[in-house]
Amino acid sequence: MALGLELKLRMGQQLVMTPQLQMAIKLLQMSSLELADYLQEELDKNPLLEREEDRPDEDVVGMSEMLANERASEGSNSPSNEDEPSERNLSEDLPVDASWSDIYGDGSGSFSAPQNFDNTSSSEAPPLENTLVRNETLTDYLLWQLGVSALNEKERLIGTAIIDAIDDNGYLSADLQSIAEMTGTTVEEVEDALVLVQSFEPAGVAARTLAESLLLQLKSRKQAHPPFTTLLENLEDLARRDFRKLKRILKITDEELQEAVELIQSLNPKPGLAFGSEQTNYIAPDVYVRKQDGQWVVEVNTDAMPKLRINREYDNALNGRLSAQDKRFLQDNARSAQWLIKSLEQRSSTIYRVAESIVRFQSNFLEYGREHLKPLILKDVADDIGVHESTASRVTSNKYIHTPRGIFELKYFFSSSLVSQSGENHSSEAVKFKIQKLVESESPSRPYSDEKLAKLLKDQGIIVARRTIAKYRDILNIPSSSRRKQLGSGSSES
Template sequence: MKPSLQLKLSQHLALTPQLQQSIKLLQLSTLELNQEIEQYLLENPLLEREDDFEPAARPAEPGFADALSSGEQAADGSAQAERGESGENGESSESGEGSDYTAEGGDAGVDDGWFAEGSFPSGSRDNDGDDEGDGQDIQAAVTSLKDHLNWQLGLTSLSDRDRSLASFIVEALDDDGYLDQSLDELGEALPHELEVEPEELEIALKHVQNLDPTGVGARSPQECLALQLRARPAGPVRNLALTLAEKHLDLLANRDFTRLKRQLGCDDETLKAVQAMIMGLDPRPGARYAPLETRYIIPDVIVRKVRNQWVASINPDAFPRLRVNRLYADLLQKHRTRGESGGMSGQLQEARWLIKNVQQRFDTILRVSQAIVDRQRAFFDHGEVAMRPLVLREIADILDLHESTVSRVTTQKYMASPRGIFELKYFFGSHVATDTGGACSATAIRALIKQLVGSENAKKPLSDNQIADILGQQGIVVARRTIAKYREGMGIPAANLRKSL
């Protein structure tokens, strides 16, 4: 065949840079959004925060804590709800008509931006020049388990060789304080010229096991509990607990109280005291020295009750207020008249896009949140047992959005309410059929299972079949394996492991 040229017409979808940025901002969490905005602020001089530039002071609007405590301030809540939907000017941010500085318009009113006075309120952002803000990044020093043990070894009267061997064993401990390696393996790791005998490592291990916290240096949970019990005053209950920890811990784990009483030769009351002593021990003595990673959640939406209606509003502390820098915009206007705008026009366009997309992000979050609140009012009134089934498509159809958009909005976005802080994904779940032809949410079933387990007889705990039968009597048809799945998901042990004396 001969090569030839042909003309072909076709249609395809293309994502503009503005749309790509909008999708990217929508799926970011609040922390990731602030990091992204900080990067834009560093790279674009035409963009700035509108935190401390208000010419006149406005009445302070309620913050996060006030919003949760004042549940009946109707006028204030209604005003916030209106601002959450469309701003005080009554103009929709999605249409791009809320600013005098549009893509087609000139530079007039460029300093007002999309977030003029009357938009969502903002919490304090930057603490430049504030002495109190300088200490927020200072963290308290955390002492690790190994540092704590080595410090104690430095106070002992051991010889240098014994102290070095004990410190060597300390370095081999895990975060829980256990020695996972055998002494033979540790001895092989030492240089042969030191000529360390196995008895020396045994003695060094004993020195480590005598340190605080009691139980470190154990090679098994049984040995860890036994070390803690030996440190307690001797007595009948303590002696039985020591025997149980060393020989019959598996029976206690399986709640086989009949065999335990036969093996220990005790009655119910004594076994209860022994069990209470065992339960009071710490099976992970080194965990208290492990560094804790604290995660702070800033809710995107606050829900409160106004005139017997649950209303969602944007959290002012999570909303970044941005605007175009007036000084640079004026300079750009002067250079435009001379035809010398240069690359600043592109930066101005990027600043406008970012401001608009941030506004649209929070508008979409607010719309989705309010739609969720409208369908889960029973949850806010009565709790988890009243949660109704809800899927992403239902919200998408109501708001005329794509299902993927709702998925992005509800991921890593949080809602603060009088019942707690929840991720928006929490309000979605599968459904289970009822005898009346309706549906019950999986979250409500989990809450019912938790209630039934919490009120059961500890001596005769409910089995999965019994829980399924009880729910069936209430008209909720749930299989036994579904009950087991929900129970395991909530961390509730099986019936034989919940049994007690």
Template structure:
């Protein structure tokens, strides 16, 4: 193929390094951003924690306002004059689609051996989580049994699932052990299993729900309805699962009051005993903004303790003027100073955007804060983007993994966005408000005759909200509300 030169016109999105950094910080959660700040503090000597701000508990907004001057606090006018002399050649912005290394040597390079791995909370980040097997083995080591029984117990514990039940039957466990242990009888395996079932949490190592509940019920042997409860679990558990109380009453010969006491006793037992030992890591939430009502007005404030206050290190910034510093050191200090200023400016921009978007959300959802979920108004990203003068993608970033502390609880900012359903009067009702109405109707429904999805749709239609039955079912399932046949209660 013959080579040739061609001239083409095209468009592409270009961003400065500052904008790229600002966008990246904007989409980080508070916990991730806190770690990002600590990593930057470790890699850039020109940035340090502002201990004075920590002592005086000033708000993040006041901290950020100090960073907008793009100047370093000094103890004398002479230091300020010297700084202006050696910083005047630092450009205000880098060229578009360039990187830090194109203009400066990287000041963020840290060796692998000295890299910062966390925010100081070493124990919580690195502590091993305990599984149900670990918990059972710990108890087994404190139990005085023979070596043969210990080997059987280990085989059983290995088959325990996270919910506490065995993944295979005792017969299969016996068959796998019979190869290694001579003259092993199935009764030996069952005996060890029964002993493990009394470990904490009681009911683990069971084959099925019936077996686990009967073991847990042993703690209530002095209860006056123990025998009736044992009989129900042993023979009529499927009827209880289907909430067929009429059949249960006939089969067990119990009246409604006594049957209700039996059901209440069963509900005190744990159908998933292994869930008590939760090996999953806990997710912590730090609110980014707080909403309070003062003098009849709802006000939005940034969380004072969400992020550590930072400032420019005066000692290192002044080192560029000393004779002992080489040209290479001066270049490094200039690079680090500019990166520190840009980082602080990006943090300021993030907080300003977050505060602006949160204030807009609160102003549009005043009825929610005054009256509750049923008064939530429909709102989409475009509505907020148009009001604050930003792109929808920016609103999406600033509302993801950002949380608001309100008198009604802590909510993710995305919680306040919902689609709308047209009402009979020509207005609009948000899907969040509809879910709240469904939840209220279910909580007030008759105990013996719960409302079906179709009946809920009819009641909402009578209130002027036209929703299909399948839509009601979708909202109900999203709120983890069981269907009507599973919500039936005796009283």
């Protein structure tokens, strides 16, 4: 049987991601901390890269000069290599819609090298990260207290096993029988060691239940007596805020019950969380915004945008007598450094332009506060500055802006809209703010239900469904009206 072969020509568009474009996208979505780590890795492995501040007295080597030296060193008789990346524009490497401008835009705009604020850096003080030490963990602290206790070898062994079984919240996660079997001791010996560990700081540690932890904290305050201990025996009724039943059980007045409830609420339900297992990460703003001559001005935090350049000594070596292998090594690293520097410049420019666009859209927020946030989507900013929507998304992730009203992630300024009765759009963040203010102004004994909150917002011209109120309440960590209700007569409004 004969096989028929047929040759067809098909035209189509295909997105080609060059290594250079992949680098640009990778840098764009990095946070300032991730970028700092990445650049340090590049500085360690690429001898042609250096920070500008490392050699303040030298001029930065121009990219055109570097490429000219490279071409001169190669000579006209050197064999060509089609697989080797060329120095042509990035757009020549990419077909159709995968050009540099598709990712970053046309590069137009009023971006200029910004100046730092006076309070953003200090030449005298060491970097903050150099002053930090490893946080002491809960386990470290408990083992230290165990070590200074007068114990024999067996007691120390049991105590160590108990501490190893305490979770991050400070609770004992293993039963006494299993600890006894693991240490080859009796349950009674484990119980004796547990009493010792439960006397350690923080108060309430090594408890097996919430009630036991709270009781240990009362004992440390020398307040483990009725009505407080009786209240701990009825935690479920307290959680339901069934104050009538509690008052009947405890046989106390409203004022005495209020005092007991406030004391229990002042205790720590998770005593172990006072100790962090990881070092704190501090947010370094990528951009600043301030008012100057009546206008909002955006400035890039240059401390979060380190500048790199080509090392002149290695660059000059390209003109010297080198082996083919050494020359190829320097040329490859020079090309890699060139793309990294260009990508960093484009990253800084794009973050600046996105932040500047957000400030234009949200100037009322800067002037008057959260209640005046406008509905905003990524497409609005992308269209405003002429970049792809995915670029705007990458820029707003893990990038922070310092404003007179605090530090915010750029994504904070984007939210959906709710339409008022007059047809005016309201940002969902502004609606959340209004809900929070209404709850803060409610009567403690007669908190607003979700239905009542929806009615109050409708009176302000904002139509919001009750289920949307409930969703926003959860986001704001506001309990339901029944859980917000405090001691006193009356019921929740509906």
